[in-house]
Amino acid sequence: MVEQSTENVDPLDAKMAFLERMKDFEFSTEILEQHMDKQEAEKKLATYLIALMFNMKAFAHRNRPINIMIEQIRNRVDDYEEIIFEAVSIDASVVSNPEIAEFISVWSFERNEEMLGKLSKAIVGKYPRGKRTVGLDDLRIMTAILEEVDGKVDVETVYEMSQLFNLIAEGKDLGAAIQKHLQTRKKDTRKSKAKTTS
Helix, strand or coil: HHHHCCCCCCCHHHHHHHHHHHHCCCCCCCCCCCCCCCHHHHHHHHHHHHHHHHHHHHHHHHHCCCHHHHHHHHHEEECHHHHHHHHHHHHHHHHHCCHHHHHHHHHHHEEEEEEHHHHHHHCCCCCCCCCCCCCCHHHHHHHHHHHHCCCCCHHHHHHHHHHCCCCCCCCCCCHHHHHHHHHCCCCCCEEHHHHCCC
């Protein structure tokens, strides 16, 4: 569908053509059923859709998918314990991930009330850090998709698509606001302390 949509010369027309094709897209287990029975294929598809839903939520809330968060935790990036709560608040099932389960075991053994308290809040979706800004979730998802489709994002494209989908209200300097948003979404460059040279 992406290839067919990009046959259009104008980038905006290409995006609109893709969205038109997506409206009529229907999920099917036909290909999976070549390798397994119908019931197993339906389970696989449901599992995929649930994972996709949580990854969309992760993009909307934290500008990156769950697997990147798990990788950051695995690499012990700066503030990695906070990333555990970010991931759990999006998809509580990540507590079964071996690295995260190990942290939870240690906190339980130590009776670390602070960490276990944060964990319990995260499990019910009340992550303890920061407030959610209403309306930004759709913008974050749209920006992530634009980056995936175009390979990059810029202020003009985000502005154009935001206006098209009525995602943001007019302001004094909307371009500056979008520029700030794009810079903020790239700020999470936390790396492992062990790998830094300073």
